[in-house]
Amino acid sequence: MKTLLLLLLCRMSSSVKYSLTFMSTGFSGVPNMPDFMITTEFGQMQPEYCDSNKIIRSYPGFWEKVNQIDPQILKLYSEGCFEIHPLVYKGVINKLKENNTNEAVHILQGMVGCEWDESTGDVTPFLRRGYDGEDFMELDMKTFTWIVQNPLAAPIKQMWETNPGTKTILRQFYTEICPHWLKTFVSVGPLKETELPSVSLLQKTPSSPVSCHATGFYPNTALMFWRKDGEEIHENVEHGEILHNHDWTFQLSVKLEVSSIPPEDWRRYDCVFQFSGLENNITTILDKNMIRTNLVSPSEFPSGAVIGGCVGLLLLLLCITGLFFWKRKNNGFRPTNTSDSSEKTSDPSQRSETVEQVVP
Template identity: 50%
Template sequence: MKTMKLVFLLFFFDVTLSVKHSLKFFFTVSSGVKHIPDFVGVALIDEVPVGRCDSIGEKAEFTQDWMKKLKEDDPQHLDWYTQESLFVHNKYNAAIDMMKNQLNQTGGVHILQRMNGCEWDDETGEINRFAQFGYDGEDFIAFDLKTLTWIAQKPEALIIKQQWDRNRPKNDYRKSFLTQRCPEFLKTYLDLGKNFLLRTDLPSVSLLQKIPSSPVRCFATGFYPDRVMMFWRKDGEELHEDVELGEILPNHDGSFQMSVDLNLSSVTPEDWRRYECVFQLSGVKDDIITKLDKAVIKTHWVPPSEFPAGPVIGGVVGLLLLLAVCITGVFIWRRRNNGVTTSGEK
């Protein structure tokens, strides 16, 4: 399984070297969830949130400073997002009620989500489009651009498919948006945010280990974009066994982090110098190589032989002395208090 996972990632990395950019719209309508908006819409460019709207504010807003320039140059652009979001809110509120009735769901928490958008390869010019719905965390129904019909991904979606297939004007509009406006928007947004979206940030890489018997983790954080490869190699050869590759995860500042673990349980200390961690970032010629070296591994583990027993023993003795003083003080206070009480009775 590990080998298959690595082969898949290698294939995926080769594909993404061509640099694909995406514009995605996520709309979420919920039922039975308290204390949060029942509708939230988010727009993302290359997985970076750039705009949002919800049922409380009922007005779309850009969340990146470089997108706010569009508000000045084209005020109607943001108004269009607001109108589209409010339309989706009203329509999908009715849709989620219909689904609940169809599935005999009288209560509980239910969530309907829509994701649509486009992906553009800036080298080949190829454009992919997509529109799909999920219900309660599972794929539900998806739009087929070639036939302008819907594909039911659950048996429960068949009735909805039949209804939506008959709405030809709406499906034509959806095709027009996905094939024309979405790519135009994406290219406009990329031009506005090129200093942010098309930047290249190298990571800081460190080796981490919990205890001596734990795998050594090679951890990279702060890199951008997320088109990377990370692996361990021995004597210049990439390792596929005793390696656990982690996922690429986002940081709060828009950069990414990733890790890859190496199990050293069968490796002798003399062989450590033969291992190294390699980080490769798309568009960057030189790899970041980190040699496996105990001296640079970060850990919170302290060997028992180095445990500061003297200070601890001294602290314990001091604590016992303090406790003895407190007990003695209480005893003396009680004797004096009893003495005062007795003399008062006499």
């Protein structure tokens, strides 16, 4: 009975949390880069990017769904990215450069956002800034005052805290705007339906580890591991990180060292892909015939074509040699014109799987 009550209490106390984070970066002295950019992270997805060149790259259909609920969000987001934040970051960097005139490149970063506990309704905001790769300053969310983490931040703190409107703007963003945006994004629902991956066994050379590679899955709440006789193993196993694909899906790999496994035992091993909390597992047996590699097996080697090519090359060499002696005997050596006036031009187009919208 006590165990049952404990389980019930655990279920009741479990909470679902959502997070919205804006990763902002300002540059000074960095060529071929916009002065300012923001990448939005909603949970584990990055549905939005914008920069001071007035470019927005969005997850397909993201803003269409958001605009049906509140069209003002995109308006405020665009104003912040294109107008307000670039000026703020530029002003801060210029102020800091007064004490660092010898250094040409400077980078100011910010991690801004909030977390919402759907069960309790609690909202936890956060704001941290870094400068040239080091902690710079942080905002105390209880008093909305700045905590200096770098001596260079002292004049910036003084500049902002002497402005009476700064604290009001910060309080409004973290208590009203950020929670509203986050709850709106949650109400939009999943950006993609659950997608199962394509799983392959890969190996560079016969002595290399075998990599079980899954790609094209969504969401990123996935696990992948190797088993032997149905039991998960950890020895001689190397887990990779979940990475983004260009089409907003994910990929993941887990390697198994096979050099010490006898060939007759290979099929006792299998690779399992599973979504956390779901039962739709994908199991792939360790089979030599299923491994994809850069090497060509002897059975696949095009011996006929190669032999024919060798014979043809030999005949060509004989013809060239005969022509060479013929020219030498009859006409002597003549300079050969090796210049090639023709130029090869190419104009490759780059495909982008994301949506790019140039905002006027």
